[in-house]
Amino acid sequence: xxxxxxxxxxxxxxxxxxxxxxxxxxFRPLKALxxxxxxxxxxxxxxxxxxxxxxxxxxxxxxxxxxxxxxxxGRALLLSEPELAPLLDDHDRLREMxxxxxxxxxxxFMEKExxxxxxxxxxxxxxxxxxxxxxxxxxxxxxxDTHDLLHVLTGYGRDALGEACVLAFTYGQNPSxxxxxxxxxxxxxxxxxxxxxxxxFKAIREAxxxxxxxxxxxxxxxxxxxxxxxxxxxxxxxxxxxxHYHEAHARFRARDIDPYDxxxxxx
Numbered sequence: 001x002x003x004x005x006x007x008x009x010x011x012x013x014x015x016x017x018x019x020x021x022x023x024x025x026x027f028r029p030l031k032a033l034x035x036x037x038x039x040x041x042x043x044x045x046x047x048x049x050x051x052x053x054x055x056x057x058x059x060x061x062x063x064x065x066x067x068x069x070x071x072x073x074g075r076a077l078l079l080s081e082p083e084l085a086p087l088l089d090d091h092d093r094l095r096e097m098x099x100x101x102x103x104x105x106x107x108x109f110m111e112k113e114x115x116x117x118x119x120x121x122x123x124x125x126x127x128x129x130x131x132x133x134x135x136x137x138x139x140x141x142x143x144x145d146t147h148d149l150l151h152v153l154t155g156y157g158r159d160a161l162g163e164a165c166v167l168a169f170t171y172g173q174n175p176s177x178x179x180x181x182x183x184x185x186x187x188x189x190x191x192x193x194x195x196x197x198x199x200x201f202k203a204i205r206e207a208x209x210x211x212x213x214x215x216x217x218x219x220x221x222x223x224x225x226x227x228x229x230x231x232x233x234x235x236x237x238x239x240x241x242x243x244h245y246h247e248a249h250a251r252f253r254a255r256d257i258d259p260y261d262x263x264x265x266x267x
Contacts, residue, residue: 017066019132025057032056032178036185043160046120050127053178061176065139068219077221078138084145084222085117094226102233103226106152113158117145142218143174150217152230154239156207159260160190161200165207165245172211174218183208194262196255198248206244213238 032055039048068074081087088094091111097103110116124144131137147166154169156162164186171179187200214237217225225233234240249259 015133015135017069017135018062019134019137022132022134022136026055027057028055032181036182039182040186040189043163046123047127049178049182050124052182053176054128056177056181058174058176058178061140061174062136064174065136069135069139073219074139077219078135081142081222082138084142085121087223087226088117088145088149097227098229100229100231101227102149102152102230105230106149106226109152110148115148117148120144120147139218142222143170146218146222149222149225153217153234153237154207154210155242156245157260159249160186160262161198161203161245161248161259164190164204165242168204168207169211169214172208173214173216180208190262194252194257196251196257198251199244200248203242203244203248206242210239210242 032052035048035051035055039045039052069078088106088110091107094103094107121144147170150156150166150169151158151162154166156165156169164183167179167186168183170176171183183204184201187204190200217237228236252259252262
């Protein structure tokens with residue numbers, strides 16, 4: 001699948017780590033709060049998520065990015081996986097991988113949900129059309145492009161709590177304030193709107209702990225991960241069945257609340 005964006009993956013030693021034209025990050029918590037309020041009106045409005053992350057930059061991001069892209073593993077992945085979206089959207093190729101692999105589960109999930117990696121990129125490009133073609137961009141885009149893969153690896157759905165848990169898991173992997181802000185603010189919003197004893201915050205905290213225990217997905221070869229049996233891969237990556245998440249769903253349903261539509265029901 002051809003992707004309609006103007007990002008050229010860096011592939012040589014002349015690519016700067018940071019483009020000198022890249023603007024400095026600014027910490028703007030009030031702006032993040034505004035965009036979160038817009039997000040809870042429509043959880044599919046992905047652009048609001050990008051605004052939140054821009055408003056809450058992670059102080060250690062550049063340090064971690066530099067350490068990885070300058071490592072032997074990082075340099076190898078820069079050559080073998082310069083872009084993830086073409087790989088993730090090539091379902092014919094992914095379906096050639098073994099049955100029971102992460103690749104098959106990923107294709108099933110994306111096709112059921114009507115999603116694509118290119119679609120997420122298109123959302124991002126509307127938010128931030130300019131590209132800087134530096135190594136920190138490549139590192140950051142790996143985090144962006146593997147979001148839906150994390151849903152499949154962790155078993156969290158695309159319901160409001162599932163999205164919060166994936167972001168909490170991501171915070172455990174890459175401690176961005178944007179991840180933890182959206183995760184816990186979403187949990188608070190669910191608690192406020194839904195009358196239930198569901199363990200919402202326990203589910204979010206459980207996801208955060210699993211993310212911290214798991215090796216950084218974005219620093220692994222995504223091709224290698226996709227080819228592996230999903231159950232064995234979860235065990236190797238210390239990803240357990242999310243007990244509190246499933247318990248929360250059970251308690252929602254006990255009160256005739258659909259976990260995938262509960263905020264709309266509350267409204």
